[in-house]
Amino acid sequence: MPSEPRGQRPNLLVLFPDQFRAQAQGHRGQDPVHTPNIDRLAAEGTDCVRAYSNSPICSPARAMWQTGRYPFSNGVISNCHSGHARYGIYLKESERCLSDVLSDVGYEVGYIGKWHLDAPTEPFVSAPEAWDGHVWDAFTPPGPKRHGHAFWYSYGGFNDHLRPHYWRDDREDRVEFQGWSARHETDVAIDFLRNPGGTQRDAARPFALTLSWNPPHPPHDQVPEEYLEHYRHCTPRELLRNPNVEGAASPAEIARACASVQGYFGAITGIDDQVGRLLACLREEGLEENTLVVFASDHGEMMGSHGRMQKGSFHEESTGIPFLVRQPGRIPAGRRCEVLLGMPDVMPTLLGLLGLGAEIPASVEGQDLSPALLGEPHGGPEALLYLNAMPALNSIVDWVHAGAIDSLEFNSARLRALDAEPEQAAHLVALMAGHPTGSRAVRSTTHTYVISRTPGQPEVRQLHCRATDPAELGNSLETEPEAAAHHHELLLALLEKTGDPWAHSPLESPVSFRKSRNPTAAPPTRRRSAASPSR
Structure with a gap:
């Protein structure tokens, strides 16, 4: 042998x-x-x-x-x-x-x-x-x-x-x-x-x-x-x-x-x-x-x-x-x-x-x-980052360092967006306006906290507790405010660490988000993200 x-x-x-x-x-x-x-x-x-x-x-x-x-x-x-x-x-x-x-x-x-x-x-x-x-x-x-x-x-x-x-x-x-x-x-x-x-x-x-x-x-x-x-x-x-x-x-x-x-x-x-x-x-x-x-x-x-x-x-x-x-x-x-x-x-x-x-x-x-x-x-x-990003973001990723977006004119951004694939243009324009799209989430041993952004639609946030909701059917954003706040901070840290364009966009706290929106207005677990490839 x-x-x-x-x-x-x-x-x-x-x-x-x-x-x-x-x-x-x-x-x-x-x-x-x-x-x-x-x-x-x-x-x-x-x-x-x-x-x-x-x-x-x-x-x-x-x-x-x-x-x-x-x-x-x-x-x-x-x-x-x-x-x-x-x-x-x-x-x-x-x-x-x-x-x-x-x-x-x-x-x-x-x-x-x-x-x-x-x-x-x-x-x-x-x-x-x-x-x-x-x-x-x-x-x-x-x-x-x-x-x-x-x-x-x-x-x-x-x-x-x-x-x-x-x-x-x-x-x-x-x-x-x-x-x-x-x-x-x-x-x-x-x-x-x-x-x-x-x-x-x-x-x-x-x-x-x-x-x-x-x-x-x-x-x-x-x-x-x-x-x-x-x-x-x-x-x-x-x-x-x-x-x-x-x-x-x-x-x-x-x-x-x-x-x-x-x-x-x-x-x-x-x-x-x-x-x-x-x-x-x-x-x-x-x-x-x-x-x-x-x-x-x-x-x-x-x-x-x-x-x-x-x-x-x-x-x-x-x-x-x-x-x-x-x-x-x-x-x-x-x-x-x-x-x-x-x-x-x-x-x-x-x-x-x-x-x-x-x-x-x-x-x-x-x-x-x-x-x-x-x-x-x-x-x-303590936690892992999830991201679902739009492909066209790569062509302008160097612009999203701190302060770079502020120096760009919105009309110039629109012209650049026209060079992208048609389905990417809206996402590029949103990024240039300081509001990048797609989905980001943070997963800890206890929860998953998700933010989803689609051009022209309200931002959706979700919090899933694995102990009480292992099938991820609900949304405990309102019932677990402390967990939501903690995972929001974990997400911000991971976005900054990984050089994600989302790190340079306004991400209001879960408390402010709940006050300004009804987080259950859109069915949280039924939405198909615009960035979900089929291959």
């Missing part, structure tokens, strides 16, 4: 399915899913039960994971596609990523699957999508854009799970495959781990491999039948157990959820099967003891909760993600870690777990929470 050289640093294996919500783990006892391998991983390692995606759409979450920096610092404030390239929404070569650090200290670094951090530019590798007119897929060439990944079998953003394609080193040499993408990518990962004849990596060096599966991201009708069988005996309503699905205000979205939930849960079980294959491979190859395994996701899936599908919102179904870590003998087994962990915390935390805390870049804005995952006392952050 092969094994890794003695005395080397731990290997790292990151298992990263897309749109996998925290509730969809059998050991959590929430969604009725079949996930025996993920459950075993949790039993053998530590489950970080308060892990959240700060900006729960694909590219911003992935950029935070890679850089340890918030969206207004790394520039990836929305999804990467051809329509957003003009706003600089892509991972810059100048960013120092987790993979850069690992490569520089001697790791063999590999990436398999969905990347979605590059800007599609002409000549495009695919035609525009019919649903939005943008190109989402991209070839990332070898060199600085790959950020230290020497092994590359990847694509940008492409959602055909049964006919996937991949690039290695040559744009013209695209690998086409017929079959379920997650199974095929796992085959490639197993080959990397087994490393026959030393053809995949240098066995004398530690490896860091990320396997980024696209399922259970939509489409939900492209799942092998063997995984759907677990759910054929259940009606959609038996699978959609969350109390915030019943009575939700959007019948069309509930209908979509009913049509999709078997496929979503089937893909969850399919991913679980791939996890089992990889864990078995580590054991067979003698790699188990010296490999840190991380199972996580970029964001969750609403699946009918609050009358919504997909992600992008502040709700638990959208922001809550799995975060399991296992390394026998180092990571406590069968433990629940209660520390709050956000996407910018992942990069420094993983470096800490690998014994590379001294290599954390000075630019990192997240915290190294590795002591908490190792079972040591660690308070962690």
Whole structure:
């Protein structure tokens, strides 16, 4: 049986399915899913039960994971596609990523699957999508854009799970495959781990491999039948157990959820099967003891909760993600870690777990929470920031430093706004008037406090107490004034820390807000934010 050289640093294996919500783990006892391998991983390692995606759409979450920096610092404030390239929404070569650090200290670094951090530019590798007119897929060439990944079998953003394609080193040499993408990518990962004849990596060096599966991201009708069988005996309503699905205000979205939930849960079980294959491979190859395994996701899936599908919102179904870590003998087994962990915390935390805390870049804005995952006392952050930002803000983010907005003429702002995509113009004008739009929220261990702004509509504020309202169906802004005031201050501090344009706009206190408005005038949990992308 092969094994890794003695005395080397731990290997790292990151298992990263897309749109996998925290509730969809059998050991959590929430969604009725079949996930025996993920459950075993949790039993053998530590489950970080308060892990959240700060900006729960694909590219911003992935950029935070890679850089340890918030969206207004790394520039990836929305999804990467051809329509957003003009706003600089892509991972810059100048960013120092987790993979850069690992490569520089001697790791063999590999990436398999969905990347979605590059800007599609002409000549495009695919035609525009019919649903939005943008190109989402991209070839990332070898060199600085790959950020230290020497092994590359990847694509940008492409959602055909049964006919996937991949690039290695040559744009013209695209690998086409017929079959379920997650199974095929796992085959490639197993080959990397087994490393026959030393053809995949240098066995004398530690490896860091990320396997980024696209399922259970939509489409939900492209799942092998063997995984759907677990759910054929259940009606959609038996699978959609969350109390915030019943009575939700959007019948069309509930209908979509009913049509999709078997496929979503089937893909969850399919991913679980791939996890089992990889864990078995580590054991067979003698790699188990010296490999840190991380199972996580970029964001969750609403699946009918609050009358919504997909992600992008502040709700638990959208922001809550799995975060399991296992390394026998180092990571406590069968433990629940209660520390709050956000996407910018992942990069420094993983470096800490690998014994590379001294290599954390000075630019990192997240915290190294590795002591908490190792079972040591660690308070962690008091709260996490949520943001849903408009893409056009990137083009003028340098203007929003203190005092910059005051020096701009409103008419000039309107002219600049005309250069934006039409749907962005109103948001740009609002920003130039000192009233940026979108949504911001702060999540503590007890509450979520939300402010939502849409051009031409009243500002909406919400406060949700997890102890009394875990389904986030009410609004305790009036009944918990002290909690509202405290979380308002937490939000202001995080906006300032992260360089968010909202930090330079007037945000009246919850007391003043309640006096000037009726906070229940608009249904607080049924609104669909204008900035909720569908990819």
